[in-house]
Amino acid sequence: MSTVLEKGAERDELARVDEPLALGGRSFRSRLIAGTGKYRDSETMVAALRAAGAEIVTVAVRRVDLDASKEESLLHHLDPEEFFLLPNTAGCYTAEDAVRYARLGREAGLHDWVKLEVIGDEETLYPDVEEMLEAARTLVDEGFTVLAYTNDDLVTALKLQDAGVAAVMPLASPIGSGLGLPDPVGIRILKRRLDVPVIVDAGVGTASDACLTMEQGVDGILMNTALAAAEDPVAMAAAMRRAVEAGRLAYLAGRMPRREWAVPSSPSAGRLA
Amino acid sequence: MSTGSIRIEVNGQTREVSGGSSVADLLEQLELDRRTVVVELNRRIVRRDDLDGAELEAGDRVELVRFVGGG
Numbered sequence: 395m396s397t398v399l400e401k402g403a404e405r406d407e408l409a410r411v412d413e414p415l416a417l418g419g420r421s422f423r424s425r426l427i428a429g430t431g432k433y434r435d436s437e438t439m440v441a442a443l444r445a446a447g448a449e450i451v452t453v454a455v456r457r458v459d460l461d462a463s464k465e466e467s468l469l470h471h472l473d474p475e476e477f478f479l480l481p482n483t484a485g486c487y488t489a490e491d492a493v494r495y496a497r498l499g500r501e502a503g504l505h506d507w508v509k510l511e512v513i514g515d516e517e518t519l520y521p522d523v524e525e526m527l528e529a530a531r532t533l534v535d536e537g538f539t540v541l542a543y544t545n546d547d548l549v550t551a552l553k554l555q556d557a558g559v560a561a562v563m564p565l566a567s568p569i570g571s572g573l574g575l576p577d578p579v580g581i582r583i584l585k586r587r588l589d590v591p592v593i594v595d596a597g598v599g600t601a602s603d604a605c606l607t608m609e610q611g612v613d614g615i616l617m618n619t620a621l622a623a624a625e626d627p628v629a630m631a632a633a634m635r636r637a638v639e640a641g642r643l644a645y646l647a648g649r650m651p652r653r654e655w656a657v658p659s660s661p662s663a664g665r666l667a
Numbered sequence: 668m669s670t671g672s673i674r675i676e677v678n679g680q681t682r683e684v685s686g687g688s689s690v691a692d693l694l695e696q697l698e699l700d701r702r703t704v705v706v707e708l709n710r711r712i713v714r715r716d717d718l719d720g721a722e723l724e725a726g727d728r729v730e731l732v733r734f735v736g737g738g
Binding site: 430432433453456468482494618 | 678699700732734736737
């Protein structure tokens with residue numbers, strides 16, 4: 395059986411209307427960035443990352459467990475030739491801590507990119523924008539390519555852009571919540587006003603969330619729990635890949651206007667008397 | 668070259684290493700791969716090329732970190 399999908403026509407369509415994601419002076423095919431946390435095992439993680447078509451994957455920096463008999467390195471499973479590893483500063487509550495983690499991440503990796511996260515509240519994991527701005531300025535000064543996790547506050551996003559970040563990453567809803575995108579308008583406002591890429595980070599729960607998010611015109615989505623906590627992470631990753639592409643295509647295609655009355659799709663002329 | 672052992676703190680735990688040990692010796696003793704572990708010595712990162720030359724002193728605080736899964 396030969397389907398359209400098998401012939402690759404749909405992917406060609408995406409290539410026709412879309413451009414690669416330009417981020418920090420690099421170019422990426424995939425608009426789906428995936429986290430590597432919370433997978434039940436490394437094999438599932440790698441299979442899911444591949445099914446998602448992710449090129450950029452985030453990693454965290456943590457102490458080596460000296461009591462573990464023989465720890466397996468994450469790098470054993472993630473080939474930097476295959477995936478662009480983006481260290482995060484998850485778990486940091488101050489600018490000083492975030493800068494420290496960013497420097498460690500740079501040393502552990504192969505480049506000077508960092509996903510900057512400075513948390514201000516334990517229950518919601520909402521960002522501390524004051525500390526984050528301070529950390530962003532320091533890291534940009536030190537030559538880092540900073541992708542900043544933030545809320546959907548436009549003024550903070552503009553300050554981050556002025557600080558020189560490579561991307562602003564507003565949350566759709568709280569990290570790990572799977573609540574989707576409750577406020578598409580807020581995200582659209584950010585996208586309309588910012589020149590740097592907007593990548594929605596956190597909150598996406600299932601494929602329709604990802605599709606709706608991409609339909610707002612944002613440049614990409616970062617997701618972790620939606621994949622790792624699915625019953626079948628690999629299948630969900632495949633769904634997310636399609637959802638991100640579908641949402642992107644739908645955005646670029648330009649949706650029909652909404653109206654609150656019906657308009658027939660079939661001609662009214664030529665009906666039988 | 669000093670002899671005997673000295674006490675240092677590694678990832679919050681007190682450990683003894685022989686006097687004159689380098690950071691590279693510590694990694695070897697802990698069976699850690701220097702290509703995947705990053706070392707912070709008294710809050711300053713020790714570059715990979717400098718691990719052999721970085722000598723440990725009593726009371727040093729060492730942090731050994733590496734990449735783990737994260738979002």
